[in-house]
Amino acid sequence: MWAVVLVALAFVAASRPTVKQQQSPAAARPSVQAALAAVLSAAGPDTVTAVGPYRQVGTCSLTAARRGVEWSQVVDVYGPTARLAGLTDRLPARYQAKSELSFTGGGRMTVAHPSPFLKLTVRAAEKDPGHLIATVDTGCRPTTGNPYPAFLATASDPERGPAKRVFGLFDATPKSWQRTELGCGAGTVTATGTASSPLPSPGRVLDAHPQPGRLITHDDARYVYLDHGRGLVVTADGDRLTVTATTPCR
Known part of the structure; x- marks a missing residue:
């Protein structure tokens, strides 16, 4: 008897989802991107960003009888002004942003809620000054198919041009390409x-072949500069080279 009751209750719960449970990852995407665009605006003009993919990061339970998925998107912000100090106050007031102890150990992070069902965290990269990592998590959502083809854009040949030129300076060959974007117009080709x-060192190579634009920051492993409005991040790790080229929000 109790088994029948439990099954009935699970069916009722599954048939009457909450508002959040009616919003698929696709429906949440504009709000996710708007929150990340707000971080870019708050970070200031002397920064370069790299937009990560909107992707599934886990599975979850919407109800006792219904599975769901969790999605997330990340934006990296680089530059001498990419600091948490003051960032909380520069985000929209409705986000109710506050500073909390970082879950990665020492230091602080900014936590905000752009909407009732999204969580935004901004933290300083560990042992990497001038590098902020902003993440928006959707929480548990109903799945409507994976992957979403609309989220998997392909970089065009002109968009690949800046990265190809950098690879040529290092006598290296790009093996994989990824194109990601935000609704504000920002787009990254990796x-x-x-x-x-x-x-x-990227600095050694790029200083020997001066690049157009303006240097933002560099160290032994990374070189960050602006080239006619587009931000480039060049990272070398052993024999592996990664180049991101990002157009800003319009």
Whole structure:
């Protein structure tokens, strides 16, 4: 008897989802992107960003009888002004942003709620000054198919041009390409590849071949600069080279 009652209750719960449970990852995407665009605006003009993919990061239970999925999108922000100090106050007031202890250990992070069902966190990258990581999590959502083809855009040849030029300076070949975007117009093309031997410091190579635009920041492993409004991040790790080229929000 109790088994019948429990099944009936599960059916009722599954047939009467909450508002959040009616919103698929596709429906949540504009709000996710708007929250990340707000972070880019709050970070200031002297920064370069790299937009990550909107992707599934886990599974979950919507109800006792209904499975769901969790999606997330990340944006990396680089530059001397990419600091948590003051960021909380520059986000929209309705986000109710506040500073909390970081879940990765020491330090603080900014936590905000752009909408009742989204969570925004902004934290400083560990042992990497001038690098912020902003993440928006959707929480548990109903699945309507995976992957969503609309989220898997392909970079055009002109969009690949800046990264290809950088790879040529390192005598390396890009092996994979990824194109990601935000609704504000920001878009990132990421190229990843390897060289036949360990790579030199990006600064050493790029300083020897001066690039157009303006240097934002650099260290032994990364070189960040602006080229006619587009932000480039060049990262070398052993024989692996990664280049992101990002157009800003319009």
